[in-house]
Amino acid sequence: MRSISRRSLFGACLGCGLGHSGFQATPVQAQGQPWSPPAAAQRCPSRWGANDRRGSMNLLTPQRMRDAAALIREGRKIEIGHVLGMDIPFFGTRRFDVHLKRTFMNPEANTRGSNEEVIISEIGQVGTQLDGFPHQTIGNETYNCVDIPSISSRNGFTQMGIETIGTIVARGVLIDIAGLRGVETLPIDHEITPEEIQAALNRQRVELREGDAMILNTGWGRLWGRDNAQYVRGCPGIGVAAAEWLIARNPLLLGADNWPVEVAPSRTMPNASLPVHQIALVVNGVHLLENMNLAELVAAGRSEFCFIMQPLRMRGFTGSTVAPSAMF
DSSP, X not given: OOOHHHHOOSSSTTOSOTTOTTOOOXXXXXXXXXXXXXXXXXXXXXXXXXTOOOGGGGGOOHHHHHHHHTTOOSOOEEEOBOOOOTTSOOOTTOOEEEEEEEEEEOSSTTOOEEEEEEEEEOTTSSSSEEEOGGGOOBTTBOGGGOBGGGGEETTEESSSOGGGTOOEEEXXXXXXXXXXXXXXXXXXXXXEOHHHHHHHHHHHTOOOOTTOEEEEEOSGXXXXXXXXXXXXXXXXXXXXXXXXHHHTTOOSEEEESSSSSBOBSOSSXXXXXXXXXXXXXXXXXXXXXXXXXXXXXXXHTOSEEEEEEOOOOOTTOSEEEOOOEEEO
């Protein structure tokens, strides 16, 4: 495991005055320093070596999967992904168009009819979705300084496609920041800090462990399908300091009920475009799980559960729409 100093590549973001009840501003907020990505020599090779392509998925060990499965005691399942449909929020040119295809009636005596559908979509980046490493870059380099043009083809990426991840079974931890603040939904410009995360964990009497699926509830997901324009206009989420704080605890993945996991736009890094995407995916090799549906899990009061998810096995894709579940 790297030291924190190796991972803290984005300024003095962790010097936040941990434990301060007023959740004071980070040094970056106070000083207004511009954000810039770390140089290749600072971020590569990764902690798993220069040839690694799995990043945090290296933490998905047989023992951790057995420990996660042991959390299923009641036999209860909560779906924590949204239903895909044409009425969900979209960004830019992303789409999910469904066309029913009434095919044919077979001529045999049993009159077996058949129906299908045609979908026009960016299936890797719609709905509840898992981001793969090639989805984001620093310049032309993705995770572990892999040159994007060298792994690009007309039909997808030749390395680190979403099909390489496989089934995920892990301990999941819900970090309820909205609950900590006593609201259903955080304000659109709320940037979650390390102090808030620790306070929420203390309130919920749960701890983070290496290899966890660390999931944050902002309440923003309540707008999904109800006010799509507001949902995509911006969102509360983790800031740079909170991202580095969580990543220092070696998550399997980071997830949230908003569209980028991080606050958008960034408050501490106003001149940067989604810096947490680069910190997580490119610098540290940690996948991001976006647009989660956490309302039922929050209502159930479950902070710890068995997290199960299978990305679609789409060769060379940058991500996958997914249907994760919490079981306990």
